[in-house]
Amino acid sequence: MNNVEINKGFVGPGMLTAVVPGEIFTSPSSEAILMALHAVGSGSKSGTLIIAANYTGDRLNFGSAMEKAKLDGLNVEMIVVGEDCALQSSDKSAGRRGLCGIVLMFKIAGALAEEGKSLKEICEIVKHASENSGTIGISLTPCSIPGSDSSFSLGSDEMELGLGVHGEAGVMRLKVMPAQDVVKKMVDHMTNPESASRLDVKKGDCVAVVINNLGGTSRMEMNIVAKETISYLELMGLLVERVYVGTLMTSLEMAGVSITVLKVTSFLLNCLDAPTSAYAWPNCYLPVGAKTRFTPEPIKLYSLASKVPDLEAAGPQISQKGEAIIRQALSFSCSALVSCEKQLNCLDREGGDGDCGSTLCKGARAILDLLEKGLELSYPSQLLLTLGSVVERSMGGTSGAIYSLFFTGAAKAFIDQCTANTWCYAVELGMQAIMKYSGAEPGDRTMLDALSAAHRALSEELQRNGNDSLEECLTALKGAAQAAEKAAVATATMKAKAGRASYVNADRVNTPDPGAHAVGIWMRAVYEAVKQQIRLRT
Known part of the structure; x- marks a missing residue:
């Protein structure tokens, strides 16, 4: 390429006057x-x-x-x-x-x-x-x-x-x-x-x-x-x-x-x-008018993990038997999500980006790690706030925000008592928090379909059979798990109105929503955990 190039690249006042290009990767003549x-x-x-x-x-x-x-x-x-x-x-x-x-x-x-x-x-x-x-x-x-x-x-x-x-x-x-x-x-x-x-x-x-x-x-x-x-x-x-x-x-x-x-x-x-009109010269990473560059000191970030819980305002404290049930429920549900990682990813490839299982797995592993280190379980309100912080930090993205909202909203239920009805109310508050900020509702083909079905079944069973014993609560949990699983399956034929699947051609989305399916997984695991605890006591 035997020609002279004027006013190209770094050519201009304050830089070069001319450049002489050769062929690609070759010196000019x-x-x-x-x-x-x-x-x-x-x-x-x-x-x-x-x-x-x-x-x-x-x-x-x-x-x-x-x-x-x-x-x-x-x-x-x-x-x-x-x-x-x-x-x-x-x-x-x-x-x-x-x-x-x-x-x-x-x-x-x-x-x-x-x-x-x-x-x-x-x-x-x-x-x-x-x-x-x-x-x-x-x-x-x-x-x-x-x-x-x-x-x-x-x-x-x-x-x-x-x-x-x-x-x-x-x-x-x-x-x-x-x-x-x-x-x-x-x-x-x-x-x-x-x-x-x-x-x-x-x-x-x-x-x-x-x-x-x-x-x-x-x-x-x-x-x-x-x-x-x-x-x-x-x-x-x-x-x-x-x-x-x-x-x-x-x-x-x-x-x-x-x-x-x-x-x-x-x-x-x-x-x-010095000023130059050469358009390819990049601006220096300096504030406007500044001549001295420095790296500012890191800002001390707010962290829920660094907060010392106010136990007087932490709501009701549960018994050691209650702690054992919660520990088992968290362990079973998180382990179930970890084992279903590939299955959930596969479901997510049709309407999402194929990482639903991996994202939930990160949150589940983080919770399991906390359990091994001695997660405080005595106060349900503080526990749920902690779980909200953990999943937000470990999962990130939309799923992390949704589950953080769910746990944070649910924590508000535990003001002065902790009964089966309180846990049912906690699920309702958690759902309301998700709906308030996501814009999604039951019927939109999301995890809310499984959650709302489980909440409805749980509420109806508790009203019908009472909640005085663990056995009665177990019956209600079984109904809730079954309702969540059935609702998750039903999402396969629903039109997506929220989430990433709503941007995909409806003809291509014909499997259950992965978020709803995940709710069915951990609801079933919670039921199995409570059932095992009852067997251990009899």
Whole structure:
């Protein structure tokens, strides 16, 4: 591609004057470069600076063009930027590759030129800045030149560390790990004192950081990496003065990021902060008008778990026999939900995102873990509030909010007594809380269909047969479990009017609602738990 590009990419006041592109992953020809030098340098007394990445083809072609330009009487100098920190061996090689750090050199050089610095001064400053920068990249996928296969292969559970931007493989293959661990691995590799290509940093150094998108990484993922990078660099004792996040130097569609760290002074910060009209230059992560970047102290978060229950206002206390029943009921129902995880996920794939079982399983496991650690069971009101907090935190999303509302609403029933009728009233209050904030009602093909059927059966049985004995309560629980299971099955033929299933074509949703089915599961488990407790006492 032998042409000169003006006013593209980082070209503009405060950055570059011209760029000379080659074919994909290929250096431009010396002829095209010479044309650019004449286009921007003819008649200029101040001269022209070439900033090239450290690749053999670039050095040769830009160097050849510079020599020809000098013969034509142009004042031209060249800086070769190579800040790659992937190389570990000290053996002779092509040297450190030029990666995203070159973009910072563009910005610094452009700002200095706008100030009217001489070509010699600009060369010295940019060269020194380049020597005090480092970049390391990591990728989840390779890239491919259009019409060609991928440059290398990666398993779905693998990452490539220390790769270049031309599709070449890196220096190390790792298993996929959390972002925090990935960033630590990258920065440790970049600053490893035994590495030949390390960036030397020490506690108290001021740095600017670039989180660069290699092509196929989402903005959310980029910001996660940025947060983890800032945290880890500050843990090392570095002062992170500037942070830039954007798509600056890609490797086509590669899903990955690179981290660039530049040691800065107040002078270099002024260069980075200098205005530019280059539209691809990202805004620094600073508040408007601010010149100093800092990480604020974490805000102390409100937590239900940290609250000391006021036992005088905690409502009625139940007996040890009652505690045993509740413990068994929680254990049975949570274990049942764990064992039915795959079944519920399968039901959820038709009208949801296929994770209903997994989400409920998280909540169930969290409750089981609390039971093992000694969950306080004496006060039903406090217990239900605790369960609401646990499921909200462990499950998250819609299901976590729904069950948190259910438990929190149910807790209001236990003001001055704890009878079978109180538990029945608690289910009613829990349902009302869900309906108030979700907008769903019985008949909408949700868990409320099973809950309302169970509540109705429980209420009718208690009124009909009384609740003076455990046996009478057991009969009511059996009816409630059966009603919940029957209602759950009936949702298979109902039209969804709430939840994610309401957005799906009705012809595709012909199995029971997973939320309703889950209610049937844990209602049956509660019944079996109470039945076992009765048997143990007889």
